[in-house]
Amino acid sequence: MKVLLLDMTHGGQILAPLFKAQGHEVAVADVYRIAPESMLESLRSLGVDVYVGNPAPGHYDLVSMPCHCPDIFLEGCTYDQRIWYSQAVNRFMDDKRFRIEVTGVKGKTTTCYLISHILANSGRKVYLRSSRGSGPYKPEGHDVKELKSIAPPYLLDLPEGDYDVMVCEVSLGGSAKADIACITNLLEDYGIAKKTRRAEEAKKDILTDKVNIVLESEKDIWAKYGKPLTTVKSRVTVKESPKFGEPLKLVVDYNGKHDVELDGSYLGLQYVEAIDMALSVCDAMNIDSESVFRALSTFKGIPGRGEVTVRDGIRYVIERNPGISHMSVNRTLKTLDAMGCLDGALVVIDPVSKKVCDKLDRDLIEGVVDSYGVGLIVTPGDGTEPEIPAGTKLVIRMTKEGYQ
Structure with missing residues (x-):
């Protein structure tokens, strides 16, 4: 042939x-x-x-x-x-190790990290491949050993080792042979291949004959492909108004309701949907409640994903992500608006770096930023640091990078 x-x-x-x-x-x-x-x-x-x-x-x-x-x-x-x-x-896929594949428009990396953190805290030996890097995931965090693409063929390039679970972020599609497949969301069925095809056509290829976890609101989209579906339940309730840099207090319903505090070093509000999906995975794997709640309370977020700091009296939110787009900008600004933090805010965007395929749509991003009444700087992408205007109280630094 x-x-x-x-x-x-x-x-x-x-x-x-x-x-x-x-x-x-x-x-x-x-x-x-x-x-x-x-x-x-x-x-x-x-x-x-x-x-x-x-x-x-x-x-x-x-x-x-x-x-x-x-x-x-x-x-x-x-x-x-x-x-x-x-x-x-x-x-060609014949890897018999238990594997979880995760695709979707937004939230893939966050979902993979939460799943990995919970499973590692349950005593399992976990390997995580993500757009941030690949390596063993231990209870104390991700030990990144190498940077690999998350395109589907790289599922055939996973390292050897007696891992209990391989957690794999996949950009578009998957192997259709995972033990558990997750589609975080479709959100916007955006055009691909110069807009001759849609994202759904690619992402459907992750669906397996075993367990597929999708949003209830998107069940009809995926049901037509004839694979078994499990829909995500809403299990997380925010107890109090979120405050910048402070723990986010939640009530989590997993084998009973429990109070949980997410660490204040990241925008916990942006992780709620991913927690729901991770808990659906835990359900499918019969993970014990003690491990789940211990993991959620010790999770420190993902470096560069909604990371928050304060320097010289200015608040900073750091986003380093191949998925930076008008949708992710809106999500971050909506979260910060709910925290009452947008007075004196400035969005700084670094365009494409590393192996990232899609380019930023500046017009769409400008429209989103303008709707919140905050400032915007788009850097040349050459490492030049922009001058932060006097009076700025919050800098939202977004860099479009990662390995797709």
Whole structure:
């Protein structure tokens, strides 16, 4: 079979040797022209045809590509069958370790960290792959060992080890073979592949024959794919008005109602929906209540995700996230508005850095910021520090970075 793989930014170099090992004639195209020469040479040494830019025109039996990759790169190519990278991963995935895969529009990383923290506190040996990095997760936190993409093919590149649970954040889709699959939300079914497809088409590929956890409000979206669904219950109630830098007091209903205080070093209000989904995972795994509440009370948030500090009399909120967009800006400002913190506030945004695919839509972000009546600075993205105007009381620093 003649196989063409498009895109080496999101895992073509992982899939190519696997198809080659099955005896297929394989070509891979570095359509974004950013793969290092060493990677290209490694594939050539295996007998893989490598193209920098568009592939050679011709007919292929099978084409596989990321769902968000536009068809413009297939100019001059015909094929009998096309599958997305998630579906190719499904063909090769044979890792038998218990695995939780998490995708969605927003909240993927937060959900993965909460799940990992609870499971580690229940005595399980946990490995976490996320857009912040990958490595063992212990009760005291995440020991990041390496930075890897969270594109679906990287599920085939998980490290060996006798882990009880592998928790994997996935950008678009999944293997469809996880023990538990979570879709945090769809929120905005945004356009991908130059708006020729929708996010739903990619994210549905995570759905498994085992346990799928989705929002009640989105049940009808995912039900049409014929997989078993468990809907998230609302278990968390905020007891008191949140205050900047102070613990957030909650009542959490998990095998009975319990008072819980989230640490004040992060915007706990932004974590409530992720806690609900993490508790649904705990239900599916029969995690004991003591471990759950101990974990929630000791969780310190995620570095750079709603992290709060005070320096020189100015409050700071730090967001370092590949998902920075008008939606996340609105979410953060809405949270801070509920805390009465937006007087004298300034939003500072650093644009794309590291391996982040989608670019910021400045017009949409400006519209959101203007609606809250706060200031906005967008940096050049070259590391230059902006001058903070006199009288600023709160700086919301948002950097669009991470490994997708």
